[in-house]
Amino acid sequence: MKKAVLFLFIILGLSCSNKDKEKSNSTKNSTYKQSEMAALMLEMYALNLENKALILEGKKPKEFPSEFLKIHSATLTDPSDRNAAFEGFSEIYIKSYEEMLLSSTDSMKGMHNKTINSCIACHKTTCIGPIPKIKKLLISTN
Numbered sequence: 391m392k393k394a395v396l397f398l399f400i401i402l403g404l405s406c407s408n409k410d411k412e413k414s415n416s417t418k419n420s421t422y423k424q425s426e427m428a429a430l431m432l433e434m435y436a437l438n439l440e441n442k443a444l445i446l447e448g449k450k451p452k453e454f455p456s457e458f459l460k461i462h463s464a465t466l467t468d469p470s471d472r473n474a475a476f477e478g479f480s481e482i483y484i485k486s487y488e489e490m491l492l493s494s495t496d497s498m499k500g501m502h503n504k505t506i507n508s509c510i511a512c513h514k515t516t517c518i519g520p521i522p523k524i525k526k527l528l529i530s531t532n
């Protein structure tokens with residue numbers, strides 16, 4: 391059963407990244423550019439990885455990174471991904487990040503995981519390929 395789920399993840403994950411590759415092939419004559427959203431996502435990934443390290447050292451992450459707000463305007467590889475659900479998940483992500491910054495050092499791990507789970511919630515509806523990578527940002531709580 392677990393294997394079947396993993397297999398599904400791999401297949402669907404490939405189809406998500408293939409979408410980008412098809413695009414790059416069909417635009418052979420113009421240089422393929424990474425979308426603004428993909429670039430922002432990689433920044434968000436890097437910052438949350440830093441946060442994980444800080445929290446594990448018992449430190450607090452820095453203030454709210456204002457570039458995260460670009461999630462409301464950055465252009466997507468597939469513009470049709472920006473629908474009401476996407477906007478809703480963006481709000482939940484921003485809110486949980488803000489709550490995490492305000493939380494006490496004791497509840498920081500749980501709040502960080504809540505933030506990461508909000509990344510995953512959106513990815514389940516849009517681009518499931520990076521989910522295994524995003525899961526690595528979770529902090530084990532046992």
Ligand code: HEC
Binds near residue numbers: 434506509510513516
């Ligand atoms: C509101 C929905 C949403 C949220 C929240 C979200 N993502 Fe994404 N993510 C996307 C979409 C859609 C793409 C595809 C972007 C594109 O290709 O234009 C993406 C792409 C990515 C990628 C692949 C980038 C690449 O190399 O092309 C990574 C990694 C990623 N997200 C990580 C994260 C992390 C980490 C978080 C939380 C900190 C997060 N995402 C939150 C929707 C979301």
